[in-house]
Amino acid sequence: MQDFDYVIIGGGCAGLSLAYSLEANGKLGSKSLAIIEPREKYERDKSWSFWKTFNHGFDDCVKKSWNQFEIKTKSGTKSHSTLRYPYQSIDSGLFYEKILNTLSKSPNIHFFKDDKGIEKKRSIVFNSVGNNLNYSGGLWQHFKGYEIEVDGHLFDDKILTLMDFNCDQKGSVHFFYILPFTSKTALIETTWISQMNDSSELDYDGQIHDYIKNVLKIVKYKINYSEIGKIPMFNSQITNSNNMIQIGTAGGMTRQSTGYTFTNIQKQSSYIQKNIYSIKKLREFSIKKKYQHLDNIFLRVLLNNPNKMPEVFYRMFGCKTEIIIKFLSEESSLIEDLSVIRSMPKKIFLSALIGK
Numbered sequence: 001m002q003d004f005d006y007v008i009i010g011g012g013c014a015g016l017s018l019a020y021s022l023e024a025n026g027k028l029g030s031k032s033l034a035i036i037e038p039r040e041k042y043e044r045d046k047s048w049s050f051w052k053t054f055n056h057g058f059d060d061c062v063k064k065s066w067n068q069f070e071i072k073t074k075s076g077t078k079s080h081s082t083l084r085y086p087y088q089s090i091d092s093g094l095f096y097e098k099i100l101n102t103l104s105k106s107p108n109i110h111f112f113k114d115d116k117g118i119e120k121k122r123s124i125v126f127n128s129v130g131n132n133l134n135y136s137g138g139l140w141q142h143f144k145g146y147e148i149e150v151d152g153h154l155f156d157d158k159i160l161t162l163m164d165f166n167c168d169q170k171g172s173v174h175f176f177y178i179l180p181f182t183s184k185t186a187l188i189e190t191t192w193i194s195q196m197n198d199s200s201e202l203d204y205d206g207q208i209h210d211y212i213k214n215v216l217k218i219v220k221y222k223i224n225y226s227e228i229g230k231i232p233m234f235n236s237q238i239t240n241s242n243n244m245i246q247i248g249t250a251g252g253m254t255r256q257s258t259g260y261t262f263t264n265i266q267k268q269s270s271y272i273q274k275n276i277y278s279i280k281k282l283r284e285f286s287i288k289k290k291y292q293h294l295d296n297i298f299l300r301v302l303l304n305n306p307n308k309m310p311e312v313f314y315r316m317f318g319c320k321t322e323i324i325i326k327f328l329s330e331e332s333s334l335i336e337d338l339s340v341i342r343s344m345p346k347k348i349f350l351s352a353l354i355g356k
């Protein structure tokens with residue numbers, strides 16, 4: 001059996017971010033690190049997008065940044081523009097390449113396909129593999145996206161569509177998300193927020209083709225890339241112990257109301273790296289309690305009133321651009337929180353608050 005000072009279970013976004021942060025900040029020194037990751041090869045499998053509200057250190061992996069975004073519902077379109085907080089999309093292929101280039105040069109870091117032969121008793125273990133992330137009763141944000149290419153200059157690549165609710169809701173919450181990378185290429189995602197118990201929601205391919213044809217009015221296109229996923233909108237079971245700390249989605253880094261996780265993973269990695277020598281004694285890094293509380297209310301509203309959600313989002317995005325971005329990125333002040341809360345339809349939120 002081999003002994004390591006640190007073991008990271010899962011070399012995905014959180015595991016690699018943490019390993020990179022430790023290595024790039026000289027925290028490994030004479031310490032050894034094992035990364036357990038079963039995947040055979042790393043290739044682009046996700047687009048991680050978010051508003052850049054702090055310096056995350058991966059600007060060189062950004063495929064595209066936008067200063068304008070919009071929300072479309074039957075009531076109209078809300079358009080926002082910001083120079084301060086651009087919306088960025090990271091290509092996971094570039095991210096893996098950058099990190100693996102650095103990690104492969106370190107004599108302290110070793111990759112394994114499984115944990116056979118690794119003695120973890122004396123190590124600090126960072127675990128990004130959740131034990132309830134296949135739970136079927138909870139709410140999920142589930143989606144599939146195609147990156148398509150067209151012949152003409154059909155996309156306005158200055159504006160991304162965060163949510164377009166002009167599609168069949170099937171009594172659930174359904175919208176399209178469009179990231180126009182150039183005037184000829186865009187990632188088009190069909191996104192549902194539901195308990196995943198209606199199998200017709202899972203006909204993602206049909207939904208995307210219909211939307212491209214009937215809403216975007218594009219007849220001819222080719223698919224260059226696709227991604228599929230589901231993000232839990234419930235708390236993962238966090239079972240930190242004396243020598244095991246959960247990280248990433250399994251460590252509660254997913255913002256429950258939105259699914260945004262990437263920036264929280266970077267904040268968690270930075271926190272662990274800075275405190276690595278005393279990490280066992282410190283409080284774990286978590287999303288601030290006020291956001292967890294507000295998200296619980298929001299998700300109760302969503303569960304009880306799926307048909308009202310286009311209106312809820314439309315009203316929420318009626319707030320000032322920077323306030324809404326800070327709120328969704330966990331950077332808002334109390335006054336800014338109140339301004340978002342005030343924009344919500346009162347009756348359904350009060351019912352959710354008192355548990356009706």
Ligand SMILES: Cc1cc2nc3c(=O)[nH]c(=O)nc-3n(C[C@H](O)[C@H](O)[C@H](O)COP(=O)(O)OP(=O)(O)OC[C@H]3O[C@@H](n4cnc5c(N)ncnc54)[C@H](O)[C@@H]3O)c2cc1C
Pocket residue numbers: 009010011012013014015036037038039045046047048049050128129227228229230231247248249250259260261262263265
């Ligand atoms: C398609 C997709 C798009 C997303 N887009 C965004 C976005 O735009 N913005 C955003 O903020 N968030 C986004 N997310 C959510 C979140 O950022 C990602 O899921 C992110 O990858 C979570 O990082 P993680 O390390 O927790 O999990 P992962 O990146 O999934 O890493 C877990 C790793 O564990 C490995 N593993 C599995 N089983 C074992 C085992 N038994 N032992 C060891 N290793 C194991 C897996 O192979 C994987 O590499 C997206 C998620 C998906 C799926």
